[in-house]
Amino acid sequence: MVHSADEFGxxxxxxxxGQDADPASGSVIVPIHATSTYAQDGxxxxxxxxxxxxxxxxxxxxxxxxxxxxxxGRYARAFASGMAATDxxxxxxxxxxxxxxxxxxxxxxxxxxxxxxxxxxGIEYTPVRLSDVDGVRAAVRPNTRVIWCExxxxxxxxxxxxxxxxxxxxxxxxxxxxxNTFASPYLQAPLxxxxxxxxxxxxxxxxxxxDVVGGAVVTSDEELAQQVAFLQNSAGAVPGPFDAWLTLxxxxxxxxxxxxxxxxxxxxxxxxxxxxxxxxxxxxxxxxHPGHEVAAKQMRRFGGMVSISLAGGExxxxxxxxxxxxxxxxxxxxxxxxxxxxxxxxxxxxxxxSLLAVPADLVRLSVGIEDPDDLVADxxxxxxx
Numbered sequence: 001m002v003h004s005a006d007e008f009g010x011x012x013x014x015x016x017x018g019q020d021a022d023p024a025s026g027s028v029i030v031p032i033h034a035t036s037t038y039a040q041d042g043x044x045x046x047x048x049x050x051x052x053x054x055x056x057x058x059x060x061x062x063x064x065x066x067x068x069x070x071x072x073g074r075y076a077r078a079f080a081s082g083m084a085a086t087d088x089x090x091x092x093x094x095x096x097x098x099x100x101x102x103x104x105x106x107x108x109x110x111x112x113x114x115x116x117x118x119x120x121x122g123i124e125y126t127p128v129r130l131s132d133v134d135g136v137r138a139a140v141r142p143n144t145r146v147i148w149c150e151x152x153x154x155x156x157x158x159x160x161x162x163x164x165x166x167x168x169x170x171x172x173x174x175x176x177x178x179x180n181t182f183a184s185p186y187l188q189a190p191l192x193x194x195x196x197x198x199x200x201x202x203x204x205x206x207x208x209x210x211d212v213v214g215g216a217v218v219t220s221d222e223e224l225a226q227q228v229a230f231l232q233n234s235a236g237a238v239p240g241p242f243d244a245w246l247t248l249x250x251x252x253x254x255x256x257x258x259x260x261x262x263x264x265x266x267x268x269x270x271x272x273x274x275x276x277x278x279x280x281x282x283x284x285x286x287x288x289h290p291g292h293e294v295a296a297k298q299m300r301r302f303g304g305m306v307s308i309s310l311a312g313g314e315x316x317x318x319x320x321x322x323x324x325x326x327x328x329x330x331x332x333x334x335x336x337x338x339x340x341x342x343x344x345x346x347x348x349x350x351x352x353x354s355l356l357a358v359p360a361d362l363v364r365l366s367v368g369i370e371d372p373d374d375l376v377a378d379x380x381x382x383x384x385x
Contacts, residue, residue: 014252014254017065017066017069018030019066031058033057035057037053038052054238064076064078064216073191074219074222075219075225076216080214081215082109082201083110083215085201085215088232088235092224093145095145096122101128101147104127105156105158105356106356115350115354136168144174145174146174146176148179150181152295153182163194163298170194177197180200181334182204182303184206184334187302196219199216200216205334208253208334212243212246214247258304261367261369262302264304266283266285268375269281277312277383279308280308285303304368305367308362312361313361317361319385323381323385326374326375333364335366338367342363
């Protein structure tokens with residue numbers, strides 16, 4: 001079975017890790033084990049280690065083994081959504097009275113979980129610009145348990161130096177968790193940079209086709225992995241076998257898709273940076289981006305997400321969202337099709353009125369893998385409309 005990153009490259013592991021031919025039938029593709037329970041050979045006599053599909057399912061196991069390999073971790077656990085994965089990690093690591101450091105432009109769903117749910121459980125948090133390592137250090141308290149990192153951030157594409165935060169985390173006795181959803185394991189390897197835990201919304205680039213919702217936690221810390229596995233089983237927010245199978249299918253083409261996403265996003269970012277209706281382009285691949293050098297150091301490419309601020313303010317942003325033909329107005333990201341959205345009124349509406357509120361003139365683009373000429377023409381036509 002393919003596992004080691006030392007022996008095989010990323011694209012090979014994406015296709016083969018955890019995915020040997022089925023021993024019963026010879027099926028090259030991992031079967032969808034659509035079962036809730038498993039026959040036992042006598043009480044406690046488990047034939048392949050499975051007893052009930054909330055606890056474990058062979059299709060889900062294949063996905064978890066592949067995810068661990070791609071992230072360079074020893075253990076992976078799949079969840080029913082990215083938020084379920086986020087919740088499991090924070091509940092495994094934190095207790096009432098503990099404190100978190102989070103990005104000052106965190107994903108709206110993460111902020112909502114921390115601000116509206118965990119604070120009711122006695123958890124405190126401080127939003128910080130994670131690119132400012134000294135600022136992060138100043139925010140760490142004696143009761144800080146977790147530094148929660150997104151890089152690139154959602155939706156302002158901020159870049160954090162994972163290796164520098166990992167050093168800080170070790171110095172302060174905290175746990176560094178990196179949400180690697182925007183980059184994917186193809187573009188960035190947080191565990192290799194010193195992070196303790198990686199979290200994904202597998203709904204996005206890993207699934208890659210906007211047809212499945214899921215999440216994942218990856219770590220090499222055995223004790224933490226056991227805690228996450230306990231919560232996975234106890235709380236039960238697990239993906240069904242078909243969801244696991246769809247995500248596993250998406251992983252097979254992750255490498256080639258991320259190259260095309262990056263190609264298209266780089267071209268769009270460069271084009272929009274010259275357009276008079278665009279006040280600012282947020283894309284780490286642009287040399288003028290404040291995190292460009294760090295991103296170039298820790299990422300293979302710069303990814304498929306681009307955000308822009310419109311010179312005409314919120315009205316212009318809303319107008320652009322309603323004028324595109326190929327960029328579909330929809331939440332989510334990371335699929336093969338291009339999407340456009342207004343974060344302030346859509347994905348990040350939960351941050352309104354808080355320190356994490358996003359600019360009203362901001363538009364977020366999830367750049368797909370369509371013909372780049374068509375995508376550029378679509379955006380320019382909508383801007384010039």
